[in-house]
Amino acid sequence: MxxxxxxxxxxxxxxxxxxxxxxxxxxxxxxxxxxxxxxxxxxxxxxxxxxxxxxxxxxxxxxxxxxxxxxxxxxxxxxxxxxxxxxxxxxxxxxxxxxxxxxxxxxxxxxxxxxxxxxxxxxxFERLRLRAMRPFLRLRDLLASGGASEVVLRRLAEAVQAELRADRASVICLEEETGQIAVASVTANGRDGADGGPGAYWKISPAQLAVMTGKAADNGGAGGHVLQMPLTTNGRTVGVLTVARDREEDLFSPSEREMLALLGTLGASPLINIDLITRLRQANDNLINALAHASELHEDSLRGHSERLAAYAVAIGRHLHVDHQMLEDLRIAAMSHDVGKIGVSDVILHKPGPLTPEEFEIVKGHTVMGAQILSAAQFPSNIVQWVLHHHERFDGRGYPAGLAEDQIPLGARILAVADAYEVMSTGRVYRRPLNWVPCVAELRTSRASQFDPTVVDAFLDALSRGEIDMRQPASGAAPESRTASETLQYVS
Structure with missing residues (x-):
C-alpha cells in the first residue's frame, strides 16, 4: 500500500x-x-x-x-x-x-x-456493490420528508438519475384527491422540465400526460434507451419511474434494472397517502425483509439464516424476561444483522479455505457498514448498536470496538450467541453442518470468554424446553468439515 x-x-x-x-x-x-x-x-x-x-x-x-x-x-x-x-x-x-x-x-x-x-x-469493496447501497441510504430522506409529494418525488427522481447514471429521470404519481398527476423530472445536463430547470416539478391532467407520452414515443426512434418501472407497494401501483440514456450504446445492465426495481419498491411507500405510523411500519417491515434477503444472496446455504437467527434471539430474550418491545427489536436486529456483508466480495465470502488476516479484516468491516445502512434508514438506535456490536466478545477481544462484559449492549450479546449456534449448526460453503451436541459443547466451553454466561444459559434453557429447533436445516454440504471451535473463528 x-x-x-x-x-x-x-x-x-x-x-x-x-x-x-x-x-x-x-x-x-x-x-x-x-x-x-x-x-x-x-x-x-x-x-x-x-x-x-x-x-x-x-x-x-x-x-x-x-x-x-x-x-x-x-x-x-x-x-x-x-x-x-x-x-x-x-x-x-x-x-x-x-x-x-x-x-x-x-x-x-x-x-x-x-x-x-x-x-x-x-x-x-466492489464499486458496484457500494453504489447499489446508496438507495438504501436515500430512503432516510424519503421517509423523513413527511409525505409531501413534491419533496418525495424530487428526491426520488434525483436518486434514480444519480444511481443509474441516466441522462434523464422522471417520477410520476397520481394524486387521488385531485385526480391530477404530479411529475418530477431531473437531468444530468441541467436542461429539462416545465420551467427549464434541472429539477422541475409540475402537475398535469391525465389527458396532458397522454399527449406528452405520445411525443416521447415519437422521439424514441432517434436512438437511446428508456427504462420504466412501476412504483408499487403492497400490490398497489402509485406511479412510474422512468430513466433514459441518449446514446444508443449506453444499454442498461441487468444489475441496473434490478436496482430500478428496488427503487420502485422503496420509493413507493412514502407516496401512499395513509396514516403516517402505519406507512412507516410497513415500509420498515418491507425494508427489513429486503435487507435480510439481500444479505443472503451470496450463498444458497444462507437462505433462512436470518429467520432462524431471529427465532433463536427471541427465544433467548423470553428466557431473560425482556419486555415485548425488546423482543420485537431483537427480531428486527436479527433479520438485518448481516446486511453489511453486501459490501464484502463474493470471492472472500465463498472461499472454502481459511481466511487470511487481510481477508478477515475485510469481513470484520461488515458490522460498521451494516450499522451505517440501518442508521441511515432511521432504524432505532438500539438496533443499530446491536448490529454494530454483535461480534464483540465477552472478554473484550471482539470487534469493532473491543467492548467487554456489560459494556456490550444486551441485544448484541444475545445476537452473538444465537448467531454462533446458527453458524455452527447450518452448512456453509466451507464446512458441513454440525449436529446440536458439539454446538452446545462449544457454547459451554466459550462461556465467559466469547459469550455472556447468562445469555448462554438462557439459550440452553430454551433449547432443553424445545423452544429452539434442533433439526438441521437443509443446506449445501462442503467437501470437508471444520470443528465447532474452528467454525467459531468466523463469528469471533
Missing amino acids: SDINCLIVGSPGPDEGLPWTAGGPGIRVQHSPSADAVCTILIREPVHAVVVSLAEDREERLQLIEVLAELYPDISIIAMLPRDTPDLAAAAVGHGAHGIVMLPLRADTLWDEIRQTVSRRRGT
Missing part, C-alpha cells in the same frame, strides 16, 4: 500521550485542532483518512463526520471516542464513520486501524 495521508481532528485528551506529529510507518499525519480548518486542508492537498476525536465538541464533530462522508466519499473516516460510550459509537457510524477506535489507545493501534480502514475502502 502506498503512503497514507492522514488528518487528525481534535485530541484524545491530556492523559493518553499519543504522538500526533510522528505518524507511523507509511502514514503521514497532519493535525487540525478544530473542525473549521478541515475543509481548507482537504481542498489544499490529498487526504486519504480523517480521524475525528469525539472526546470533546461531540455534536460539532458528528456533523463534521456527516459532511465528510457526503462530500468526500473516497476518504476513510475513523471516529475516536471514549470507552464505555456505545451510544456514541452507534452515532458516529450513523453519521458516516467507517471505523472506530476507543480511548485510551496506543499509537500503533491507531495506525493499524487507519491502514485497515483505508485498505478496505481502497480495493476490496
Whole structure:
C-alpha cells in the first residue's frame, strides 16, 4: 500500500500521550485542532483518512463526520471516542464513520486501524456493490420528508438519475384527491422540465400526460434507451419511474434494472397517502425483509439464516424476561444483522479455505457498514448498536470496538450467541453442518470468554424446553468439515 495521508481532528485528551506529529510507518499525519480548518486542508492537498476525536465538541464533530462522508466519499473516516460510550459509537457510524477506535489507545493501534480502514475502502469493496447501497441510504430522506409529494418525488427522481447514471429521470404519481398527476423530472445536463430547470416539478391532467407520452414515443426512434418501472407497494401501483440514456450504446445492465426495481419498491411507500405510523411500519417491515434477503444472496446455504437467527434471539430474550418491545427489536436486529456483508466480495465470502488476516479484516468491516445502512434508514438506535456490536466478545477481544462484559449492549450479546449456534449448526460453503451436541459443547466451553454466561444459559434453557429447533436445516454440504471451535473463528 502506498503512503497514507492522514488528518487528525481534535485530541484524545491530556492523559493518553499519543504522538500526533510522528505518524507511523507509511502514514503521514497532519493535525487540525478544530473542525473549521478541515475543509481548507482537504481542498489544499490529498487526504486519504480523517480521524475525528469525539472526546470533546461531540455534536460539532458528528456533523463534521456527516459532511465528510457526503462530500468526500473516497476518504476513510475513523471516529475516536471514549470507552464505555456505545451510544456514541452507534452515532458516529450513523453519521458516516467507517471505523472506530476507543480511548485510551496506543499509537500503533491507531495506525493499524487507519491502514485497515483505508485498505478496505481502497480495493476490496466492489464499486458496484457500494453504489447499489446508496438507495438504501436515500430512503432516510424519503421517509423523513413527511409525505409531501413534491419533496418525495424530487428526491426520488434525483436518486434514480444519480444511481443509474441516466441522462434523464422522471417520477410520476397520481394524486387521488385531485385526480391530477404530479411529475418530477431531473437531468444530468441541467436542461429539462416545465420551467427549464434541472429539477422541475409540475402537475398535469391525465389527458396532458397522454399527449406528452405520445411525443416521447415519437422521439424514441432517434436512438437511446428508456427504462420504466412501476412504483408499487403492497400490490398497489402509485406511479412510474422512468430513466433514459441518449446514446444508443449506453444499454442498461441487468444489475441496473434490478436496482430500478428496488427503487420502485422503496420509493413507493412514502407516496401512499395513509396514516403516517402505519406507512412507516410497513415500509420498515418491507425494508427489513429486503435487507435480510439481500444479505443472503451470496450463498444458497444462507437462505433462512436470518429467520432462524431471529427465532433463536427471541427465544433467548423470553428466557431473560425482556419486555415485548425488546423482543420485537431483537427480531428486527436479527433479520438485518448481516446486511453489511453486501459490501464484502463474493470471492472472500465463498472461499472454502481459511481466511487470511487481510481477508478477515475485510469481513470484520461488515458490522460498521451494516450499522451505517440501518442508521441511515432511521432504524432505532438500539438496533443499530446491536448490529454494530454483535461480534464483540465477552472478554473484550471482539470487534469493532473491543467492548467487554456489560459494556456490550444486551441485544448484541444475545445476537452473538444465537448467531454462533446458527453458524455452527447450518452448512456453509466451507464446512458441513454440525449436529446440536458439539454446538452446545462449544457454547459451554466459550462461556465467559466469547459469550455472556447468562445469555448462554438462557439459550440452553430454551433449547432443553424445545423452544429452539434442533433439526438441521437443509443446506449445501462442503467437501470437508471444520470443528465447532474452528467454525467459531468466523463469528469471533
